[in-house]
Amino acid sequence: NEDINAVIITSENSKHKELTEMAARSGKHILCEKPISTNIKDARKMIDTCKKNSVKLQIAFPCRFIPSIVKAKRSIDNGEIGEILAIKGTNHGSMPGGWFTNKKYSGGGAVMDHTVHVADIMRWILRKEVKSVYAEVDRTLFKMDIDDCGTLLFEFENGVFASIDPSWSRPKTFPTWGDVTMEIVGERGVIFIDAFSQVISVCDDNSNRFYWRDWGSNADIGLIKNFVNMVMYDKEPFITGFDGLKAMEVALAAYISAGKKKPIKLPLAP
Numbered sequence: 298n299e300d301i302n303a304v305i306i307t308s309e310n311s312k313h314k315e316l317t318e319m320a321a322r323s324g325k326h327i328l329c330e331k332p333i334s335t336n337i338k339d340a341r342k343m344i345d346t347c348k349k350n351s352v353k354l355q356i357a358f359p360c361r362f363i364p365s366i367v368k369a370k371r372s373i374d375n376g377e378i379g380e381i382l383a384i385k386g387t388n389h390g391s392m393p394g395g396w397f398t399n400k401k402y403s404g405g406g407a408v409m410d411h412t413v414h415v416a417d418i419m420r421w422i423l424r425k426e427v428k429s430v431y432a433e434v435d436r437t438l439f440k441m442d443i444d445d446c447g448t449l450l451f452e453f454e455n456g457v458f459a460s461i462d463p464s465w466s467r468p469k470t471f472p473t474w475g476d477v478t479m480e481i482v483g484e485r486g487v488i489f490i491d492a493f494s495q496v497i498s499v500c501d502d503n504s505n506r507f508y509w510r511d512w513g514s515n516a517d518i519g520l521i522k523n524f525v526n527m528v529m530y531d532k533e534p535f536i537t538g539f540d541g542l543k544a545m546e547v548a549l550a551a552y553i554s555a556g557k558k559k560p561i562k563l564p565l566a567p
Contacts, residue, residue, distance in 0.1 A: 298323055303528050305357075306330060309402035310409075314339040321350040328524045330357045332413045332548065333541030335404025338567040340545060344538035355524055355534040356541035358417045360477065362519030363492045369481060370422050378483030381423060384459040386415040389476035392465040398443050406443035408434050408551050411463030413544040414477065417536070420543060422481070425453045427543075431560040432551035438466060449551050470507045 303326035306316045313334050320327050327347065333356055334340040347354040360366055373381065388411035396402040397410060420426065434447040446464035453459065467476065477492035495513025523535050550561040 302326060303328065303524070305524075309396045310335050310404050311402045314343050317343045317354065318346045321346045321352045321354075324350065324352060326353040326355075326528050328355050328357055328521075329538075329541070331417075331541060332404065332409060332545040333538060334545065335409075336567075337542065337546065337549070337565055340538070340542040341567065344542065347538065353527060353534050354538040355527065356417075356536045356538060356544075357520060358414060358536050358540070358544070359516035359520040360414050360418050360492060361421060361536060362514070362516040362523070363477075364514055365490045365492055365494070366418060366479075369479070369488045369490055372488060373422055373481070373483070378481070378486035378488060380484045381457050381481060382484065383457060383482045384419055384422075385480040385482075386419065386460065387462045387476060387478045388412070388415050389462070389464050389466050390474040391467045391469055391471045392439055392445060393473055398441050400443050403443070405548060405552060406436075406441075407445050407463050407465045408432070408447040408449070409545075409548045410465075412447075412449060412461055412548040412551060413541075415461045415463070415479070416547040417540060417544040418479065419453075419459055420540070423453055423455065423457060425455045425457070427451050427459075427547050427550075427563050428454045429560045429562050430547055430550035430554050432554040434552060434555035438464070444552075447551060447555070449547070451547065451550075470505065472507070472509050475509060 304320045306313055306329045308316055310332055313329055317327055317329060430451040432447055432449045434444045436444055438445045446466055449461040451459055475493040479490040481488040496509035497512055499508050499510055546565055550563055554561045
């Protein structure tokens, strides 16, 4: 109830719905961390509540502000590599620990955590929806009751085939997040993206950590600036609640597919 325009929600995934509804009813615009929620029903309720209360809901997908991804999309929009035939994506990182490894709060492990970023970029580039998902999901790297790796194969409604390799496979000393790549195959060429290449690698013996210092642009700052401008100038969200729902839906379908050992058609029922 403070005299503010907007809030950023960075809680556990399972609490996104509750906090979004509270903020919306108080008339605050919302930037919500990904995934939008842990299930379709809650995501739709978040979107509907924001619409009912005339507040804007934006989802935190900072990869849309990484220069190499932005440039790749521009090249594709300009037809430089022709019609897209297939896309291969990866998103690897170290195991984050904490509530991320508790399905009650996270909704899923590495597949939930790392699929949504790449799925959103693929949807954004293609301007098409995923129509079917086949996945293998496993607990291979850590002794936990939640997935730490997986492989997703899926098809878009325009016939483009894609894959995502999401995992918590990097060592503890590796940056928590930072291995996002995409190989986009077109009729006349291939675009390869290494999203986190603008960094200086630092080996710190005092903390026994290996980490990166950005020397290029900062995608998180780009995300925040975009959100602030949206609020200040009454623009429509660049990354909508529906975008968040559709990216999460790919991850949810992956879990269903892995359990049933067969492809799953989208959209999913609530």
